[in-house]
Amino acid sequence: MQDVTTIPNWLAKRAFMTPDRVAIETGDEVVTFKELHEHALHVAQQISYYGITQGDTVAVLMSNSLSMVYVIHSLKYIGAKTVLLNTRLKAHEVAYQLKDSQTNLLICDDDLQRVGKESVSEKTLSMVTASELFKSQRKEIDVIEEFSLADADTIMYTSGTTGQPKGVIQxxxxxxxxxxxxxxxxxxxxxxxxxxxxxxxxxxxxxxxxxxxxxxxxxxxxxxxxxxxxxxxxxxxxxxxxxxxxxxxxxxxxxxxxxxxxxxxxxxxxxxxxxxxxxxxxxxxxxxxxxxxxxxxxxxxxxxxxxxxxxxxxxxxxxxxxxxxxxxxxxxxxxxxxxxxxxxxxxxxxxxxxxxxxxxxxxxxxxxxxxxxxxxxxxxxxxxxxxxxxxxSDLIISGGENIYPAEIENVLRSHPSVADAGVTGVSDDKWGQVPYGFVTLQSNVSKEEMMSYCESRLAKYKVPKKLFIVKELPRNASNKLLRRNLLSLVSEKSEN
Ligand code: ATP
Ligand code: MG
CATH class of the missing domain: 3.40.50.12780 (ANL, N-terminal domain)
Incomplete structure (x- = not known):
């Protein structure tokens, strides 16, 4: 039997199979699969005008919109790899991902062009805004008719909750x-x-x-x-x-x-x-x-x-x-x-x-x-x-016992006065590590009350050794809690 290693260009195939079905609806627009295919082809020709060809890498700094969907599909028609960038990243973070992925072109939303411009310093890399792109001339392309299953399609940098972001190949x-x-x-x-x-x-x-x-x-x-x-x-x-x-x-x-x-x-x-x-x-x-x-x-x-x-x-x-x-x-x-x-x-x-x-x-x-x-x-x-x-990497080992911060955070968050919670481990001479708790509040509560709340719900070694009430918890561009940054929120003087 022959190995199945390719698949037809999937949007072109879908548009052929069920052209009139609705593919996407936004607040004010409805697009069928046939129209989506036509848009993708059109935009692919515009991207090609910017010199992008098969095997190149194009980064996309855009928020959810039909335009973004067109760009994502169009890059597959050219056979270019797509790096999807988080729109909440700072310019230096975008710059890191562009460089690491050896991106050839950055396409960004008009309202993100300041971040885009600041992050594009390499001479080998150019940038175009979505509105410029959609107004641009077109260049004929040989549409990719078959996708190879083993080929890289998209690249996403993991949120970096535990360290330097890494480009995951999908x-x-x-x-x-x-x-x-x-x-x-x-x-x-x-x-x-x-x-x-x-x-x-x-x-x-x-x-x-x-x-x-x-x-x-x-x-x-x-x-x-x-x-x-x-x-x-x-x-x-x-x-x-x-x-x-x-x-x-x-x-x-x-x-x-x-x-x-x-x-x-x-x-x-x-x-x-x-x-x-x-x-x-x-x-x-x-x-x-x-x-x-x-x-x-x-x-x-x-x-x-x-x-x-x-x-x-x-x-x-x-x-x-x-x-x-x-x-x-x-x-x-x-x-x-x-x-x-x-x-x-x-x-x-x-x-x-x-x-x-x-x-x-x-x-x-x-x-x-x-x-x-x-x-x-x-x-x-x-x-x-x-x-x-x-x-x-967030596991806390205290006196030989494993403590999972998520379990303590769940207890803290279940208190009606707590809006959000984070827990991290801190070195301790006696126990090796002990948990510290950090909470943001939605109504007033004393630390003493919080501690007795924890004591009645958690084994003694899991009860936060110290509890800090803070204004905001550190989160990354994907809104994930950065436990490793919790301690920097407090100076030892404000401890309890
Ligand atoms: P990095 O790898 O750079 O630290 P990240 O792991 O936060 O970033 P994502 O791929 O967005 O990046 O997140 C996947 C992670 O989210 C999982 O590895 C896991 O830690 C957590 N997660 C996902 N689903 C669940 C779940 N149901 N319960 C607990 N944790 C989950
Ligand atoms: Mg991960």
Whole structure:
């Protein structure tokens, strides 16, 4: 049998198969697959006018919009690799990613051109704004008719929660298999409409765009997240699936108040980080079909998902590995651990990245025998349900006991006066390390009360040795908590 190593240009194929189906709806525009294909081709010819050819690298600094979607698809028509940049990055961070990826052209939104200009210092690199590009002349191209599954399609720099950002290569095959895994898990319904209010420059958003092409499914694209607008889209515009991170879900639940979603709404996919039990319980009460997921940039989105029928019995679990994937838990020696033993989560599957761009050393250290070493700690229960505990690098070891900051943060956040919480480990002569807690408040509470709240809910060694009330917690451009920066918030004088 012949090896299947290529796939037809997927948007061209979709436009051929179901040209008149709606591909994308925004607030004021509706675009069919045929129109999307025509736009992508047009923009590809404009990008080609800027000298971009097959094998080149183009970076995109844009916010969710139809223009951004056109650019993303058009680059595949040329055969150029796409670097998706986080729009909240500072100029020096953009500059790092442009240089590291050896980008040839930067395309940026008009309102981001200041950051764009500041970050483009290399002579080999040019920049164009979206409005300039869309007005530009065109140059004929040989449209790529087949994608090779092994070829790099997109590059995303991980948020750098644990250090210097690394360029994760997502191949055409990674996207294809990720979408297949999701379809085998959730099914494809004729009336499906998946809402994107997460950024397209993250795998959570981009993967929905890919699924839309493969499944022939409508996407509702929001420029940015607004809880009221997302709730309205679910209630009134027949959205059936939404992808969210926990902070989005919390705001949507608040806005929803006593109302409920229609029964046609079939999936609230929650990923990107741990979902607090209090939020999951609220969803169960409101009969929201919540699917907890675990995944990362390196796995081209979800790799483990919990079906709603287990929402209660397996509360807090991220679920089981999707069909083409497998997970294991290993100890530091690399031995596979038994049920209920915690260790590093390793993942294998066709959606696992080909590696880190221009970083052979990091790639070899992370992917061994096809297994991606996630750097996350977790365990599998007897039935194979995964529980993610925390990142290995954030683990606190106190008097020989493992302490997971996420567990303490969950307790702190469950206090009605606490808005947000972060926990980090600090060296201690007696215990090796001890946890320090940091909270932002939404109403007044004394530190003494907070401490006794923790003492009644946590084993003694997990109770924060010190607690700090701060104005804001350090977060990166992806809004993830930077635990390693927590200590810099306080001087020893303000301690308690
Ligand atoms: P970096 O690798 O540069 O530190 P990052 O890991 O934050 O950045 P992402 O790929 O966006 O970048 O995030 C994936 C990570 O998010 C996972 O490795 C895991 O730590 C966390 N995560 C995702 N889903 C869950 C979940 N359901 N429960 C707990 N943690 C999760
Ligand atoms: Mg990571």
């Amino acid at each position: 191949t055409y095959g990674n996207h294809w298999w990720s979408a297949m895994g999701s379809a085998l898990n959730l099914g494809i319904h004729e009336k499906d409409c998946w809402l994107i209010a997460v950024p397209l420059f993250h795998i959570s958003g981009l993967s929905i765009l890919m699924r839309s092409i493969f499944y022939g499914m409508k996407v509702m694209l929001h420029h940015q997240f607004n809880p009221k607008e997302v709730n309205e889209a679910i209630k009134e515009k027949e959205v059936t699936i939404v992808s969210v991170v926990t902070t989005m879900l919390t705001k949507m639940l608040d806005e929803l108040a006593e109302q409920q979603y229609p029964t046609t709404f079939r999936c609230m996919l929650v990923g990107g980080g741990p979902a607090p039990l209090s939020v999951l319980k609220q969803c169960v009460v409101k009969q929201i079909p919540v699917y907890q997921t675990y995944g990362m940039t390196e796995t081209a989105s979800q790799v483990v998902t919990l079906a709603p029928e287990y929402s209660l019995s397996k509360l807090g679990s991220a679920g089981k590995a999707l069909f083409p994937c497998d997970i294991r838990i290993i100890n530091e020696q690399g031995d596979v651990l038994q049920a209920n033993q915690s260790g590093e989560i390793i993942v294998k599957g066709p959606n696992v990245t080909a590696g880190y761009l221009n970083n052979e050393q990091k790639t070899r250290a992370t992917i061994k025998d096809g297994w991606l070493h996630t750097g996350d700690i977790g365990y599998l229960d007897e039935q194979g349900f995964l529980y993610v505990l925390d990142r290995r």
